[in-house]
Structures are given as C-alpha cells and as structure tokens.
Amino acid sequence: LSVYGQTKAAGDIAVAGCPRHYIMRSSWVIGEGHNFVKTMKGLSDRVADPGDKLDKITVVDDQLGRLTFTRDMAEAVFHVLGTHAPYGTYGCTGSGAVKSWADIARAVFEAANGNGDRVVPVSTADYYASAEGPIAPRPIHSALDLSKLESAGFHMPDWEEELEEYLFSSSEKANMEQL
Structure with a gap:
C-alpha cells in the first residue's frame, strides 16, 4: 500500500529466494520508547486532569489487528531458531481477539484512569479528512x-493480558525514574 510496504515485500521476496530462511512478520509492535500504548496512556492522563482542556480523543476504528509486544516476539524468534523449526515465513503477533485501534485506546484509557468512554471512534477517512499532504495508506486488517x-x-x-502487564510495568518504571 505504501513505499514502506513495498520495500518490506521486496525484502520478503529476496529472502524467500534462499533455500533456508526465516521471515518473522509482525505488526502493531509495542516495546520500549515511543509507541501507541504510551501515547494513549499519556492522553488518558491528560483527559483525567481537570486542569487540562483535553476532554476526549478520536481514534480510528476501521483498522484491525492485535498488539505485538517485543519481549514476546523475541521469545518467538529464539524458539524458532532454538528448535530448528521448519524454514519459512511465520506470523508473529499477539494472540487473542482482533480489535481496532480505538478498542485498544479505550482499553488503555480504562485501565489507566477509568475514562475509556472519552475515546471517540472515527473512520480512517474522517480522521485524515483535514490532513494536508499525502497520508501513507494503512492496511485495514493487520492480524x-x-x-x-x-x-x-x-x-x-x-x-490483552500482556497489555495489562505492560501498563503496570511502564507505570512502575516511570515512578522509579521520578524518584
């Protein structure tokens, strides 16, 4: 759908030409650093703050997938390599229900501050309707x-189980950094 996606596809084709190869495909990756979950946690905190004028956010609800936590992905890679699993292409995302970005945002808001009702779902088309310049197309289904x-x-x-743990451990790390 985009130059990014085209380069990933070209890389897959090049690697798949080798008789012995592993390709681990993933999507919606969450780990250290900036990511969707941390952004939503920060926005939930702002919405919960009576002194902040932000009272709701809009998040796309027509792109579907599952979060992939980096530590789980690393374990999967080491398992495949360590067990000498058959060569080929592996899907590697979190298991469980397929949800939209808005669903995930709502879950983060609810877990963080009990304000999941402040996430307003919107279509991708409506979300980017006022954007200036080109928008990189995103897959509708990434599971x-x-x-x-x-x-x-x-x-x-x-x-979803990993999300709870991630939010708790991220909050603990933030609290320790403030000390």
Whole structure:
C-alpha cells in the first residue's frame, strides 16, 4: 500500500529466494520508547486532569489487528531458531481477539484512569479528512495467521493480558525514574 510496504515485500521476496530462511512478520509492535500504548496512556492522563482542556480523543476504528509486544516476539524468534523449526515465513503477533485501534485506546484509557468512554471512534477517512499532504495508506486488517508459529510449538500470549502487564510495568518504571 505504501513505499514502506513495498520495500518490506521486496525484502520478503529476496529472502524467500534462499533455500533456508526465516521471515518473522509482525505488526502493531509495542516495546520500549515511543509507541501507541504510551501515547494513549499519556492522553488518558491528560483527559483525567481537570486542569487540562483535553476532554476526549478520536481514534480510528476501521483498522484491525492485535498488539505485538517485543519481549514476546523475541521469545518467538529464539524458539524458532532454538528448535530448528521448519524454514519459512511465520506470523508473529499477539494472540487473542482482533480489535481496532480505538478498542485498544479505550482499553488503555480504562485501565489507566477509568475514562475509556472519552475515546471517540472515527473512520480512517474522517480522521485524515483535514490532513494536508499525502497520508501513507494503512492496511485495514493487520492480524496475522499464527498457525505456523503454533505448529512449531510456540504460542504467542494474548495481547490483552500482556497489555495489562505492560501498563503496570511502564507505570512502575516511570515512578522509579521520578524518584
């Protein structure tokens, strides 16, 4: 759909030409540094702050997928390599329900401050309607098939369970940094 996607596809084709290869495909990756979950947590805090004028946010609800936490992805990679799993292409995202970005934002808001009702769903078209300049197209459905990874003996954790743990550990780290 975009130059980024085209270069990923070209890389897949080049690597797949090798007789022995692994390709680990992922999407909606969450780890250290800036990411969607941390951004939503910060926005939830702002909405919860009576002194901040932000009272709601809009998030796209027609792009679907599952979060992938970097530590789970790393474990999957080490499992595939360590067990000498069959060569090929593996989908590697969190398991569990397929949800929209708005659903995920609502879950973060709810877990952080109990204000999930302050997330307003919007279509991608409406979200970018007033954008100036080109917008990189995004896939509508980013949930990947996990069956090959599971047949290799690895089950990705449910992303919703991992989200709770991630939010808790991120809050703990932030509190420790402030001390």
